[in-house]
Amino acid sequence: MVKAMIHQYKNNGYNIVLDVNSGSVHVVDDCVYDIVPVLEPMIKAGLTGETAIEAVCMACEKLPYSSSDIREVAEELMQLHEEGRLYAPDIYEDYVMDFKKRDTVVKALCLHIAHDCNLACKYCFAGEGEYHGDRALMSLEVGKKALDFLVANSGNRVNLEVDFFGGEPTLNFDVVKGIVEYGRSLETPNNKKFRFTLTTNGILLNDEIMEFANKEMSNIVLSIDGRKEVNDNMRPMRGGQGTYYAIVPKFLKVAESRDQMNYYVRGTYTRNNLDFSEDVRHLADLGFKQISVEPVVAKPEDDYALREEDLPKLFEEYDKLAADLLRRRKEGKPVNFFHFMIDLEGGPCVAKRLSGCGSGTEYLAVTPWGDLYPCHQFVGNEEFLMGNVFEGIKRDDIRDEFKCCNVYAKEKCRKCFAKFYCSGGCAANSYNFHGNIVDAYDLGCELMKKRVECAIMMKAAMDES
Numbered sequence: 001m002v003k004a005m006i007h008q009y010k011n012n013g014y015n016i017v018l019d020v021n022s023g024s025v026h027v028v029d030d031c032v033y034d035i036v037p038v039l040e041p042m043i044k045a046g047l048t049g050e051t052a053i054e055a056v057c058m059a060c061e062k063l064p065y066s067s068s069d070i071r072e073v074a075e076e077l078m079q080l081h082e083e084g085r086l087y088a089p090d091i092y093e094d095y096v097m098d099f100k101k102r103d104t105v106v107k108a109l110c111l112h113i114a115h116d117c118n119l120a121c122k123y124c125f126a127g128e129g130e131y132h133g134d135r136a137l138m139s140l141e142v143g144k145k146a147l148d149f150l151v152a153n154s155g156n157r158v159n160l161e162v163d164f165f166g167g168e169p170t171l172n173f174d175v176v177k178g179i180v181e182y183g184r185s186l187e188t189p190n191n192k193k194f195r196f197t198l199t200t201n202g203i204l205l206n207d208e209i210m211e212f213a214n215k216e217m218s219n220i221v222l223s224i225d226g227r228k229e230v231n232d233n234m235r236p237m238r239g240g241q242g243t244y245y246a247i248v249p250k251f252l253k254v255a256e257s258r259d260q261m262n263y264y265v266r267g268t269y270t271r272n273n274l275d276f277s278e279d280v281r282h283l284a285d286l287g288f289k290q291i292s293v294e295p296v297v298a299k300p301e302d303d304y305a306l307r308e309e310d311l312p313k314l315f316e317e318y319d320k321l322a323a324d325l326l327r328r329r330k331e332g333k334p335v336n337f338f339h340f341m342i343d344l345e346g347g348p349c350v351a352k353r354l355s356g357c358g359s360g361t362e363y364l365a366v367t368p369w370g371d372l373y374p375c376h377q378f379v380g381n382e383e384f385l386m387g388n389v390f391e392g393i394k395r396d397d398i399r400d401e402f403k404c405c406n407v408y409a410k411e412k413c414r415k416c417f418a419k420f421y422c423s424g425g426c427a428a429n430s431y432n433f434h435g436n437i438v439d440a441y442d443l444g445c446e447l448m449k450k451r452v453e454c455a456i457m458m459k460a461a462m463d464e465s
Helices: 030-044 049-059 067-082 140-152 169-190 208-218 230-235 244-257 277-286 308-329 351-354 396-401 427-434 440-464
Strands: 004-013 014-019 024-028 108-111 159-163 195-199 217-225 263-269 290-295 364-367 369-372
Touching: 004 024, 004 030, 004 440, 014 440, 024 230, 024 440, 030 049, 030 067, 049 067, 049 396, 067 159, 108 140, 140 159, 140 364, 169 195, 169 208, 208 244, 217 244, 230 263, 244 263, 244 290, 263 440, 277 290, 277 308, 290 440, 308 440
Parallel strands: 108 159, 108 364, 159 195, 195 217, 217 263, 263 290
Antiparallel strands: 004 014, 014 024, 364 369
């Protein structure tokens, strides 16, 4: 029995066939599109060669195509199958059996430099930066210990990543600078290379911070939700004042100072702006080339939470956005939208494709006082407190649980065509909606599948042009 998986859909005038297990994408005519699903169960049942071709010809007699065209298509599809590019077997399921046994190295930390914020964003999962606890700023001592922990637990891995996160990290920027300086001092003697990232709301951005960030930060994430009315509704100051005019000039300066590379303007859309493609367009029209606008994840009772009934509108928005981005590219003004940037050639390594971000294993969050959690979204939930940077990991059982969190451990993922692109989705979202990390946030899954379809369609359109 061949465990093949095919996903077919139509988008923007293209007939697209995705062979899930091999990752091969085929843009086909109507005849091929109609015959692909006829041959699939035959391949799964073990039919091959002329036997399968004859069976297809018989099964397709009533289709509006000539017998010669049907035979020709059947032969071509069998050829693709023999080449491993269609109806490919699943070669990964057995691979995950070794996941729990594999050695784990930590390669990335999310440093919570500040459990404090100067904004009062309505959708903030961190409770205005406090993570539902006390306001706190990370000390330089804790920051240094965090880097020591990372170096000690990174094995032979050379490239290490450190995200400065909050709250708002610029509230504690002297410590950010001190940690970077200490990190650089660790590189040569330990054969390591740190890649630092800063996420900021921009309120305190100034020339000094910008100059330092451009020198030391491999990436900068700039938080803005799009149009002024949208941004200021959800991302006000603590006194209720809007932030749009305070941050846009600074963000544009950052983007230009980095030659429109190695940064993102990153927004969140909610039920208040289901027409979020307009916000992406607005950011692009302002001059930003690297954009990420993502769906809010909120409690169902929140008035801004997305609902299942919103999906048709959101699907339409993604289609509109894909068409607009293609237009911009054809006009010589390309813009990268984070969720449409899928590598269809090689893609990430197998472990990444199967288990995602590496939270709880390769990626950990560090609180201002040095506690370790699987990721920033678990911070404050004592059930997931794994240890601290002074004593190391104390809860190997939590790490082992996250090791086994992969697309084959999640029943909803097993038969999903997008599983090797989303890698099973967010463990924190699964836990928050279902109480465990091996389920899936259903609404988020639907949006992810739509984004994958749009990304593949855009690749097909760009290859054609």
